Amino acid sequence: MLESEGSTEPLDNPLALESQICFALAVASRGVIGAYRSVLEPISLTHPQYLVMLALWQHEKLPMREIARLLRLEPATVSPLVKRLEALDYVTRTRSDSDERIVEVTLTDTGRELRKTAEAIPGTMMAKLGMDVDGVRELHAVMQKIIASVDAAAEAEG
Amino acid sequence: MLESEGSTEPLDNPLALESQICFALAVASRGVIGAYRSVLEPISLTHPQYLVMLALWQHEKLPMREIARLLRLEPATVSPLVKRLEALDYVTRTRSDSDERIVEVTLTDTGRELRKTAEAIPGTMMAKLGMDVDGVRELHAVMQKIIASVDAAAEAEG
DNA sequence: GAATATTACTTAGTGCCCTAATGGTTAGTG
DNA sequence: CACTAACCATTAGGGCACTAAGTAATATTC
Structure with missing residues (x-):
């Protein structure tokens, strides 16, 4: 009996895997990012690379610092990531x-051209995950609350 | 004008960063995992290592295959992870x-002893993130829906 | 105007996560 | 019984994310 999926009372045991704030969230996040994989593979992008491209399609040109801030990543994470985009000839660094x-x-x-192809992706992903516009909006709202809590906690910690 | 936080209409531009199913979810997941860091650091655990320990506190003894299934990770991910737990003398592999x-x-x-310390963690994290039991339950429900969608999509893809 | 502090980015090191390939082990089939 | 297929775990390799430390350029302070 190693099943865990059938639990309807997730909080009877606080140390149960299903009771953790983090676990379902981490699984969902990995799963959704994984679902993007086959859609992004044809344009040679990984998920975080796709996020950088989204930021650039919105702003055309951004300093590293701003990309890191928008994506909520450390500059040290963005640095090699953007270098790979440069190697793909999607961006230049000056x-x-x-x-x-x-x-x-x-x-x-090339990077600008790619936007036309990318415009199909949000719709494709919504269809793939069986979500509608309201579903996305609701998910976004719930996540925004979590992010606010995390920010507050980080603030308190210093 | 590089602000994005003030947007109240997330779906007016489908390619906007804030309109993506993935982005807020990824940020929230990273943020929550990051919030665990300072709590897990005193017991020398990373977040995924903590999840393995949770599974073992529930089941005492598990085959690798089962840990990977419960955590929804690839066996190739779990393998080195468990080796680090062995190096910490929290588990044995036979x-x-x-x-x-x-x-x-x-x-x-040692690993069994650690459970006593760990019992404080769920409460600590809920306090840290300002969540109550209902909040956790609600988040869990929303994530469960996403995970089900991802599973269905993966099933359809083969 | 020289010493100091801050800012922007990069490098190095650790760990996580995936895919693909490898090496044993067991089970099923002619 | 031998052969094949399936299964379990690991290794190798690429990419992501973090912290800490380093370099270079700009700002600040005296």
Whole structure:
């Protein structure tokens, strides 16, 4: 009896796997990112690379710092990630003239072209996961609350 | 104008970062796992290692295969993870007598002892994230729906 | 104007997560 | 009985995410 899926009372044992705040969230996140894989593979993007491209399709050109802030990642994570996008010829990296500490990331023509293909992805993913616009909005609201709690906790911790 | 936090209409631009099913979920998941860090650090556990320990506190002894299934991870992910737990002297790994393909993972006395300390963690985390039992239950329900959708999509894909 | 602090990015190191390939072990079939 | 198929665990390799430490450029302070 190693089944755990049938539990309807997730909190009778606080140390049960199903009772953890983190577990279902982590599984769902990994699962959804995994579901993107086959959709992103044809355009040679991983999921976080796709997120960088989304940011650039919105803003055309962004400094590294801003990409990290928008994606809520450490600069040290974004740095090699953007280098791979450069290797794919989707972006270029150039030092700013006014402040040579800053590296500006800009879409190439190839990267800009890719947007047309990418426009189908949100719809594809919603269909794939059987979600509608309201479902996405609801999920977004719940996640936003969690993120706010995490931020507050991090603030309190320093 | 690089702000994105103020958006109240997440779906007016389907390619906007905030409109993605994946993005808020990934940020929330990373954030919550990050919030566990300072709580797990005193007992030398990372988050996925903690999940393995939870499974073992529930079952005392599990084959590798079963840990991977319960945690929804690939066996190749669990293998080095459990080795680190063995290095910490929290678990032992022994080949099954009846089927020598199987590696049984068992709690050591140290690992069993650790449960007492760990019993405080769920409460600590709920307090830290400002959640109550109902909040956890609600989050769990929403995540369960997502996971079911992901499973259905994976099933359809083959 | 020189010393100090801050900022932007990168590198190194650890761990997680996946896919693909490998090596044993068991079970099923002619 | 030998052969094949299935199964379990591991290794190898790529990418992601974090922390800590390092380099270079800009700001600040005296």
